[in-house]
Amino acid sequence: xxxxxxxxxxxxxxxxxxxxxxxxxxxxxxxxxxxxxxxxxxxxxxxxxxxxxxxxxxxxxxxxxxxxxxxxxxxxxxxxxxxxxxxxxxxxxxxxxxxxxxxxxxxxxxxxx
Numbered sequence: 001x002x003x004x005x006x007x008x009x010x011x012x013x014x015x016x017x018x019x020x021x022x023x024x025x026x027x028x029x030x031x032x033x034x035x036x037x038x039x040x041x042x043x044x045x046x047x048x049x050x051x052x053x054x055x056x057x058x059x060x061x062x063x064x065x066x067x068x069x070x071x072x073x074x075x076x077x078x079x080x081x082x083x084x085x086x087x088x089x090x091x092x093x094x095x096x097x098x099x100x101x102x103x104x105x106x107x108x109x110x111x112x113x
Contacts, residue, residue: 002058006051009065013046016071041078042071 020042024032048055064070 003051005058005065006049006053006061009061009070010046010049010051012065013049013071016069017042017046020071038075042075045071045074045078 020039024035024039027035047053049061064073067073
């Protein structure tokens with residue numbers, strides 16, 4: 001029963017995403033580029049709702065499923081939140097720089113031997 005409810009929400013979100021992509025096809029190239037962030041985020045968000053994905057409580061899934069446009073609701077909430085994707089990106093970039101530094105130091109140490 002739970003999987004059916006999760007599938008129902010996922011199918012609804014898939015249709016919403018498809019409709020959004022279809023609506024972009026009639027936009028100007030500039031409008032499409034301006035919508036790229038929204039599209040990318042919605043594509044990432046929907047991955048959290050695969051029917052076999054049990055991250056979220058079934059009661060939350062039911063509540064979200066009552067919304068006519070659950071993906072848009074989630075996107076709007078993300079845009080209104082205090083969360084900042086730039087901080088996540090900065091953290092990731094800093095981690096990468098640390099790896100680069102480690103690689104460089106290892107190469108330097110190997111040459112000195």
